Each structure stands twice: as structure tokens, then as C-alpha cells.
Amino acid sequence: MTTTEFVGSQVERDAEGFLVHPEQWTRTLGEAIAHESGIAELTPRHWQVVDFMRERYLTTGTAPSIRALGKESGVPVKELYALFPKGPAKLAAKIGGIPKPRGCI
Amino acid sequence: MTELLEVFETEEDRGREPIQKASIVVSKGSLEGIYPALIMANGARMEGIEADLFFTFFGLDAIRKDRQAKIKVATVGNPGLHMPTLLGAIPGMSWIATRMMGTQMEKLDIPPIGEFLELIHDSGGHIYACQATVEMFGLTMEDFVPQVDGVLTVGEFYDRSAGAEIIFT
Numbered sequence: 001m002t003t004t005e006f007v008g009s010q011v012e013r014d015a016e017g018f019l020v021h022p023e024q025w026t027r028t029l030g031e032a033i034a035h036e037s038g039i040a041e042l043t044p045r046h047w048q049v050v051d052f053m054r055e056r057y058l059t060t061g062t063a064p065s066i067r068a069l070g071k072e073s074g075v076p077v078k079e080l081y082a083l084f085p086k087g088p089a090k091l092a093a094k095i096g097g098i099p100k101p102r103g104c105i
Numbered sequence: 106m107t108e109l110l111e112v113f114e115t116e117e118d119r120g121r122e123p124i125q126k127a128s129i130v131v132s133k134g135s136l137e138g139i140y141p142a143l144i145m146a147n148g149a150r151m152e153g154i155e156a157d158l159f160f161t162f163f164g165l166d167a168i169r170k171d172r173q174a175k176i177k178v179a180t181v182g183n184p185g186l187h188m189p190t191l192l193g194a195i196p197g198m199s200w201i202a203t204r205m206m207g208t209q210m211e212k213l214d215i216p217p218i219g220e221f222l223e224l225i226h227d228s229g230g231h232i233y234a235c236q237a238t239v240e241m242f243g244l245t246m247e248d249f250v251p252q253v254d255g256v257l258t259v260g261e262f263y264d265r266s267a268g269a270e271i272i273f274t
Contacts, residue, residue, distance in 0.1 A: 065214040066151055069222060077227035086153035104148055105214050 018093070018100050022058065022100035025097025034095045038086065042095070046083050049075050053089070054096035063093050112124075126155035126269035133274065134163030134172075135179040135202060141211075142274045143221045150228035157269070158225065159262050161235035165242065168234060168249045173219050178202040216266070218248065226252035231265075233257045 003012050011029065012020040014052035017036070020080040021077060036040050042050070047056055056064045066089050080088035090102050128150045131142040141157060142192060166172040180186060180193035180202050181195040192198065207217070208216065216224060226232060236258045257265070 066147070066217055066228070067214050067220075070227070071225065077224060078229075081150070081227075081229050087151050089151055090153075103214070104144055105216075 014100075015096070016094075018102065019097040021057050022054070022098050025054075029100070030095045032063060032095060033097075034091075036093055037094060039084070039095075043083075045075060045079065046092075046095075049080065049088065049092045050096040051082065053092045054098055057093070057096070057098040063103070065087065065101075065103050065105040067105055124149075124154050124270055126157070126266070128157045128159065128177065128266035128269040128271045130159045130271065130273045131162060131164035131167060132162045134166035134176065135183075136176050136183075136206065137178060137196065137228070138181070139167045139176060139218060139274060140215070142272075143218070143225065145272065146225050146230050147221065147228065150225065150230050154271070156225065156228075156230040157231065157262075157265055158232045159235060159239050160233065165234060165238055165244070167218055168222065168232065168253050169244070170248060170250055172181060173209075174217075176203075176218060178206055194272075222250060224254045226254075233262070233265075235259070 001072070003010050011024050014020055014054040017033065019029075031042055033071075033086060034046070041047065046098070048082070053063055056068075062075065064072065066077070069075075069092075069095075069101075071091060073080075075083070093099065093101050127145065129142045129146055131139060133139065143165075143213070146158050148201065160168050166176055177199040178186070180188060180199040181190055183193070186193065188198075191229040222232060231254045232252050234244075234256045235256055236256050239245075239256050246253065
């Protein structure tokens with residue numbers, strides 16, 4: 001756990017860089033996390049995935065599986081991997097300020 | 106942003122080399138022989154790891170159009186089911202066991218084999234059939250689902266697996 005001063009606020013993140021408290025998240029912070037994860041710019045398609053992940057987590061308490069992400073986010077699996085080559089579910093969760101998905105699918 | 110980059114150490118910082126690629130060989134045609142391989146291949150892609158699936162011997166059933174939907178749990182010779190052998194041999198037993206597992210898997214959001222292969226394929230994973238088996242069973246690419254990228258010799262498989270972790274199931 002590390003607390004970092006970022007965009008004028010104190011943010012707590014785990015060893016892998018996921019936010020510990022989803023309520024500390026802001027879109028600016030999301031952009032910064034994307035940047036450090038190798039995504040230079042978040043397009044509206046990126047945001048569609050990130051917002052879907054975050055919304056689903058906040059309403060159900062768990063992040064969606066990659067299967068659900070591909071079927072329900074409006075962004076098909078092929079495009080998900082084009083947008084987030086290092087793992088769509090994991091990266092979108094990180095950018096969206098929610099914990100790392102623990103599911104195997 | 107630069108401060109953030111310094112705070113979180115990467116795998117390399119911990120002195121561990123992350124896995125770059127997994128090459129998974131599937132040799133069994135039972136449900137329990139196929140699913141772990143699909144889960145591992147998909148899981149690799151989810152972590153940004155390259156994944157190849159190489160189907161050989163009865164594992165080919167998973168990618169055969171005529172057999173994919175008929176894959177079942179082995180109820181005989183499967184001590185994990187804790188079922189007496191003679192009971193497991195009763196016609197329909199393997200169908201029942203497969204149905205039960207299917208329901209359970211659907212609850213966990215694990216897709217049926219056909220959809221799972223599509224997911225892996227769309228994720229950028231590659232799917233291959235083993236040439237020796239294809240010849241032995243007298244099959245052609247026509248017999249396989251469209252997600253199959255091609256038929257490989259063992260040599261080609263090893264060549265593609267350079268630097269990969271090879272997993273045999």
C-alpha cells in the first residue's frame with residue numbers, strides 16, 4: 001500500500017498500482033494510470049470499456065468477466081484487446097480505479 | 106506521473122522474468138481434459154501473455170465441427186468423480202455428469218467449448234491442429250471450426266513455441 005500525492009489529492013494504491021479506494025478515483029487520475037500503463041491516450045472507445053467496468057463493479061461488487069465485457073460493454077473482444085493489449089479486464093479495472101478482477105475467465 | 110512510475114515496481118524490478126508466451130498441448134478429448142487448457146489459454150491472454158493451443162490425438166474433438174458439441178465428462182476411469190466404475194458405465198451417466206458440470210460452469214460465466222474457442226481466437230490466441238493426428242484420422246481443415254488457424258507439424262509447433270512455456274494436458 002502506498003499513498004501518493006497526485007493531482008492535488010492523496011491516493012492510496014496497492015503494490016500493482018490499483019486504487020485501494022474506488023471513491024478516490026477521478027477521470028484525470030484514470031488518464032494518468034492509462035499513461036503509465038502504456039496507453040498514450042484514452043479514446044471514447046477506451047472510456048466506454050472503463051466506464052462499463054467501473055459501473056458494473058460499483059453496482060454488483062465484482063468486476064465483469066472478459067466474456068461479459070465482450071458481450072455487454074458494446075466493445076467486441078477483438079477490439080478490447082486492440083485497445084488494451086496487456087489485458088483488457090485488468091487494465092480497464094486499473095484505469096477505472098476499481099480492484100484487480102479476481103475471476104479466472 | 107513520473108513519481109508514480111517510480112513507486113510501483115514491475116516484475117523486472119523484483120528480479121523475476123515475466124512469462125511471455127504459453128504453448129498449450131491438448132491431447133485428451135474429455136471435458137476435463139479440454140477445459141483446463143482453454144481456461145489457461147484465455148487466462149494467459151487476459152494477462153497480456155501470448156497463447157497458442159495445439160490440439161492433438163483425441164484433443165482434436167474440441168475443434169471438430171461434428172464432435173465439439175458432444176464432448177463429455179469421463180465417468181469411467183475418473184476417480185475424481187468418486188463414483189463406482191460400474192455405475193459410471195451405465196448409459197447416460199456421462200451425459201448427466203456433463204449436464205451438471207455445464208450448469209455449474211455457466212453460473213461461473215465459463216462459456217461452452219465453441220464459444221470459448223471463439224473468445225480465445227478473438228483475444229489473439231492461436232489455435233492449431235496436429236498434423237500427425239489429422240493424417241491419422243483422415244481429416245482436413247474442412248472438418249474444423251473456423252477458429253482453427255492451421256495444421257502444424259511437431260517441428261513447426263516447437264518453432265512457434267520458441268521462448269514459450271510448454272504445457273501438456
